Amino acid sequence: MEKGKIDARSPHPQDMQGEEGADELTHKALSTGATAQEVLTRALIPGMQAVGDKFRNNEIYLPDVLMSARAMGAAMEHLKPHFKSGDIQYRGKIVLGTVSGDLHDIGKKIVGMFFEGGGWEVIDCGVDVSEPQFLEAIQEHQPDAVGMSALLTTTMVNMEEIVRGLKTNFPQLLIIVGGAPVTDAFATRIGADFYSPDPQGALEKLNRNI
Numbered sequence: 335m336e337k338g339k340i341d342a343r344s345p346h347p348q349d350m351q352g353e354e355g356a357d358e359l360t361h362k363a364l365s366t367g368a369t370a371q372e373v374l375t376r377a378l379i380p381g382m383q384a385v386g387d388k389f390r391n392n393e394i395y396l397p398d399v400l401m402s403a404r405a406m407g408a409a410m411e412h413l414k415p416h417f418k419s420g421d422i423q424y425r426g427k428i429v430l431g432t433v434s435g436d437l438h439d440i441g442k443k444i445v446g447m448f449f450e451g452g453g454w455e456v457i458d459c460g461v462d463v464s465e466p467q468f469l470e471a472i473q474e475h476q477p478d479a480v481g482m483s484a485l486l487t488t489t490m491v492n493m494e495e496i497v498r499g500l501k502t503n504f505p506q507l508l509i510i511v512g513g514a515p516v517t518d519a520f521a522t523r524i525g526a527d528f529y530s531p532d533p534q535g536a537l538e539k540l541n542r543n544i
């Protein structure tokens with residue numbers, strides 16, 4: 335998974351041609367007696383942790399992260415029924431969205447994949463998400479946290495309004511913000527609880543606080 339090998343048919347990475355990937359290995363682990371919890375905590379979470387650390391240290395590039403996240407997604411398909419049946423508990427629940435006026439979703443999707451790999455249930459509201467839409471999602475899903483992404487300097491203003499609105503309605507709700515133009519100082523100024531420049535940091539910050 336860490337190397338981004340999705341399944342036996344996938345051509346990436348080249349030095350693993352024909353080898354089994356996250357799909358087959360997860361199936362095999364579950365059918366030979368490993369519990370879903372063990373697969374999650376001993377394989378997937380450490381794998382995504384390693385990917386996040388390497389990405390943060392510039393040892394791998396964005397396409398590598400995307401391939402690993404896709405491999406993780408293939409493994410997660412086998413675990414989903416176990417989450418549904420209650421065999422394994424999610425670590426927490428997060429509502430994610432790119433703020434209103436902003437259509438960039440690549441980074442936000444990666445953040446979502448890291449959270450899933452970290453054992454979180456992710457409610458992804460998509461892009462161009464307004465304050466009423468965030469509020470509706472919060473009421474419906476009762477998350478532990480909300481994550482917001484903004485990629486345009488012009489939509490940082492919308493992020494500010496949304497954070498203030500959500501904090502007025504749900505003062506205890508943890509809010510984490512990110513995206514290329516967002517900074518720690520900006521996050522503090524608008525009243526968000528956390529800022530992270532990368533998905534791994536976002537996951538670590540919320541894990542420490544949930």
Ligand code: B1M
Pocket residue numbers: 396435436437438439440441442444445480481482483484485486487488510511512513514515530531532533536
């Ligand atoms: Co747009 N765009 N774009 N664009 N676009 C930028 C952002 C821009 C910097 C390009 C430039 O001019 N150099 C610029 C913004 C300038 C500014 O505001 N200062 C820009 C512009 C101007 C625009 C338009 C206005 C262009 C136009 O139409 N005139 C327009 C706006 C549309 C809109 O949103 N309303 C527009 C449109 C588009 C496309 C639709 C064509 C496309 C988006 C496709 C999509 O997302 N589905 C696009 C793209 C691809 C880019 C660039 C090239 C790449 C963005 C990206 O995906 N990066 C970008 C230039 C660049 O960055 N080189 C650019 C990769 C992604 C993995 O990184 O999203 O930063 P990022 O996410 C990172 C971190 O930021 C962090 O983790 C992620 C993974 O490491 N992170 C979080 C993100 N969210 C987080 C949340 C967290 C924590 C961490 O906690 C919750």
